[in-house]
Amino acid sequence: xxxxxxxxxxxxxxxxxxxxxxxxxxxxxxxxxxxxxxxxxxxxxxxxxxxxxxxxxxxxxxxxxxxxxxxxxxxxxxxxxxxxxxxxxxxxxxxxxxxxxxxxxxxxxxxxxxxxxxxxxxxxxxxxxxxxxxxxxxxxxxxxxxxxxxxxxxxxxxxxxxxxxxxxxxxxxxxxxxxxxxxxxxxxxxxxxxxxxxxxxxxxxxxxxxxxxxxxxxx
Amino acid sequence: xxxxxxxxxxxxxxxxxxxxxxxxxxxxxxxxxxxxxxxxxxxxxxxxxxxxxxxxxxxxxxxxxxxxxxxxxxxxxxxxxxxxxxxxxxxxxxxxxxxxxxxxxxxxxxxxxxxxxxxxxxxxxxxxxxxxxxxxxxxxxxxxxxxxxxxxxxxxxxxxxxxxxxxxxxxxxxxxxxxxxxxxxxxxxxxxxxxxxxxxxxxxxxxxxxxxxxxxxxxxxxxxxxxxxxxxxxxxxxxxxxxxxxxxxxxxxxxxxxxxxxxxxxxxxxxxxxxxxxxxxxxxxxxxxxxxxxxxxxxxxxxxxxxxxxxxxxxxxxxxx
Numbered sequence: 001x002x003x004x005x006x007x008x009x010x011x012x013x014x015x016x017x018x019x020x021x022x023x024x025x026x027x028x029x030x031x032x033x034x035x036x037x038x039x040x041x042x043x044x045x046x047x048x049x050x051x052x053x054x055x056x057x058x059x060x061x062x063x064x065x066x067x068x069x070x071x072x073x074x075x076x077x078x079x080x081x082x083x084x085x086x087x088x089x090x091x092x093x094x095x096x097x098x099x100x101x102x103x104x105x106x107x108x109x110x111x112x113x114x115x116x117x118x119x120x121x122x123x124x125x126x127x128x129x130x131x132x133x134x135x136x137x138x139x140x141x142x143x144x145x146x147x148x149x150x151x152x153x154x155x156x157x158x159x160x161x162x163x164x165x166x167x168x169x170x171x172x173x174x175x176x177x178x179x180x181x182x183x184x185x186x187x188x189x190x191x192x193x194x195x196x197x198x199x200x201x202x203x204x205x206x207x208x209x210x211x212x213x214x215x216x217x218x219x
Numbered sequence: 220x221x222x223x224x225x226x227x228x229x230x231x232x233x234x235x236x237x238x239x240x241x242x243x244x245x246x247x248x249x250x251x252x253x254x255x256x257x258x259x260x261x262x263x264x265x266x267x268x269x270x271x272x273x274x275x276x277x278x279x280x281x282x283x284x285x286x287x288x289x290x291x292x293x294x295x296x297x298x299x300x301x302x303x304x305x306x307x308x309x310x311x312x313x314x315x316x317x318x319x320x321x322x323x324x325x326x327x328x329x330x331x332x333x334x335x336x337x338x339x340x341x342x343x344x345x346x347x348x349x350x351x352x353x354x355x356x357x358x359x360x361x362x363x364x365x366x367x368x369x370x371x372x373x374x375x376x377x378x379x380x381x382x383x384x385x386x387x388x389x390x391x392x393x394x395x396x397x398x399x400x401x402x403x404x405x406x407x408x409x410x411x412x413x414x415x416x417x418x419x420x421x422x423x424x425x426x427x428x429x430x431x432x433x434x435x436x437x438x439x440x441x442x443x444x445x446x447x448x449x450x451x452x453x454x455x456x457x458x459x460x461x462x463x464x465x466x467x468x469x470x471x472x473x474x475x476x477x478x479x480x481x482x483x484x485x486x487x488x489x490x491x492x493x494x495x496x497x498x499x500x501x502x503x504x505x506x507x508x509x510x511x512x513x514x515x516x517x518x519x520x521x522x523x524x525x526x527x528x529x530x531x532x533x534x535x536x537x538x539x540x
Contacts, residue, residue, distance in 0.1 A: 046489065050521060053536040078519055079463045082538040091484060107464050107540045114540070181490045204491040207534060 017164040018151035018178060021124070021131040021142030025059035028072040031122035032090035032097030032133035035061045035070040038219035041196075045212040054081045062219055065196065068092035072097070081108040088120075095125045097135075148174075194218050232446075238437045239280035242287070246361030248369050250276035250287045253438040257389070257421050259403035265411025266400030269293040269365050270391045275403055276371075277387070277423055283424070284379060286332065287371040288389055292523065293364045295400070296335050296342075299363060299389045300328035303382035308347045309452075310527055312414075313481070314398060316351040317342070318393040321399055324418040325448020328385040330354070330379065332372055337364050344374060353376045383429060386420035388448065404445050418448045423466050447503040453480035453504070455533050458524055464538040465512060472497065472508040472522070479504045480526035497522065515539045 014079065019027055023036035025044070043057040054077045061070040070090040077083050090099030103116040122135025126144075133140040142151035152200045153162040164178030164185075176187040189202040196216035203209050242249055257275040264271040269291060276287035298317060307327030311319045317333040331351070334342035339360040345351040355378055362368030381387075390409070391401040397499055402409040406419040424442040425433045434442070456475040474482060484498040498508055517539050525532040 029433070048521065048534055050534045050536050053519075076519065078536045078538050082464045082519075082540065084519075105540060107466070107538070181492065183491065202491075206485070206493055207487060207521060208532075209490050 014120075016027070018142070018153040018164040018180075019142065020122075020135065020138040020140030020153050021151050022144075022149070025061040025070055025072065026057070028061070028070040028088045028090040028099050029058065029074070029120070030137045030141070031124060031133045031140070032070065032099035032120055033092055033095060033124040033135065034133050035068050035090055035092050035097065035123040035141075037068070038062045039216055040219065041214055041216040043212060043214040045210055047210050048207040053077075057214075060219075066093075068097075072101075076137040081105070092115065095123050097122050097124070228280060230364070232327050237435070238278060238433065238439065239435050240278045240279065240285075241280045241283070242285040242371060242373065244285075244357045244373050245358050246359040246369060246371070247448065248276075248289065248371070250278060250285075250371075253440050254278040254287075256423055256439055256443045258405045259401070260405060263405065264401035265409070266295070266391065270295050270400050270403045272389055272391060273367075275299070275387065275389050275421070277385075278439050279376070279425060281433060281435075282377075283373045283375055284385070285373050286387075287369065289367065289369050290389075290391070291365065291367055292337050292391060294336050296333060296394070297370065297389070298392055299332040299338075299387060299400055301330040301332070301379075301419075302326040302386040303330065303381050304384060305329055305382070306348070310481075312349060312527065314347065315505050317343055318395050319390075319399070320396055320414045321390060321392065322414060322416045322452075324416055324448065324450040324452065326388075326420045328386075328388075330374075332358075332370075334360060334370065337362055337368050339370065344372060347508045352522065357521070367416055381431060383426040384422055385421045386423050388420050390415075390417075401528065413490045418450045420446050420448070422446045453478035453526055455524065458533050458535065460510075460522065460535055460537055463535065464465070466540055468510070468512050470510040470512050472510050473508070474503075474506050474508075474524060475502045476526070478520075482506070482526055484508075485525075487521040487522045487523060489521065491521070494520075500527070512539055526540045 014157050020031040020034055023034055025036050025039055025041055028036035029212040041059045045055055047053055056075045072088040074086040085099055085104045088101035100119045101118045105114040120136050124133040129144050131142040138153050145207040148167045151164050162180055164176055166176040167194050168174045172191055174189045178185045185202045190197045198214040200212040201209055227431055254276045255274050256277045257469045259272045270293055271291045273289040278285050306488045309323050309327055311321040326433035329347050331347055332344050337360055344354050346354050349430055353493045356372050356374045358372035360370045389403050390399045399415045400408045400411050404419050404421050406417050408415045422444055427434050429439045436536055453476045456477050459473050482503055483496055485496050486494045520537045522535045523532055
């Protein structure tokens, strides 16, 4: 289990965003068949250090009687008035997974909110270190070893491409580099048996850098 | 005694040439060491010894300014910018002749001596402004690409507006809109790639007594000094979007600058992908722009505000819901 956590890619913290082949809790939005085992992740960042622009994520997945269950929350707050919260619940059994999400938006001018529902379903299977994942959102492929991992991912229309490589230095430190939304990203991870800290840097030649901090607990 | 004084004066003049000194424009370097107003560090070019500035010479007689430059160049451009204190430019990237990614702070050049790959027939001298205009001059370049070259030009003071002082900087640049690989006097903003903001110039006082006539019996190096100006460019005074969360228009983009600049406002997606310029290259110090958002899909956007005169930028988020 530790190996799986260490070798999984980090969605927002520098691994290039290629996560659907990996067992990460963030996958609840991308491929529910790839939600990971028992972990909680909290992430916070300000995109490109823009004033009054905040993003945060909370992901959790756990196992109940052999079934993986997941919960995800993705919140955005902009200009002290607009709020967007996407929440999702998911279930994975064997190689199949489904999730249901809802989007809540509120804007001050209209004093109203919008509520949208969406669903996702996917499969993930692995063989001798290779992992394949297919869902409504992504098509992914990964190769995982004890020394690190390689992962590639694309959208069904092939318009977006994500790639990442992770190096596991030891049980405490790992690093990653990737390609996400056409931009390079790097990440640094510190682990102990129950706790992870991830720091990622996304670079954008037009808008500057985004620093992302994520913390995780193993349940 | 009188004979001794005359002879010693002649001897001094031979050893220490002073203005007025007329230079033969023939490709031979007959400037004296006292006319070498900038001596560049050897091997300090970012683009190898094939593109290296060496020495900048300057002297004058009553009617004409003479500039000489020794250098090595290979498939690049040599540019010598002159500021004669009568207006000028602060961004060479906007020129219609030899545009280069070089900006200026402190001095604003108003004349440019330029050549491409050691060939003066591909360049010349022009007065700078919104449109450049050729000026009368005499000039010769001797040498071949990749070897030691010597350029010398003679420009009538009348063409230059009879300046009291002249500030100079010489650069080796790439092709159109490219940056610089070497500069003299040395300026740390030249790094071999990207934009350069030149704020270090060599200033030579030509008419120190202000009588409208260039000074005689002067060694140019004695009236030369390096001036380092503070880098200052127009900055954003106030920027806002009203409303910054909108369902329909109109949306007002307000920008106020401390001075006139070339403003661009670029639109990006939430993830940082460039979409289009909402305002592009507008010369202004104040604008309240009415932005039509009907063609925008619902979502979060980022607006980036920047001027071509300044590397700084300002970013704001906008939401269409």
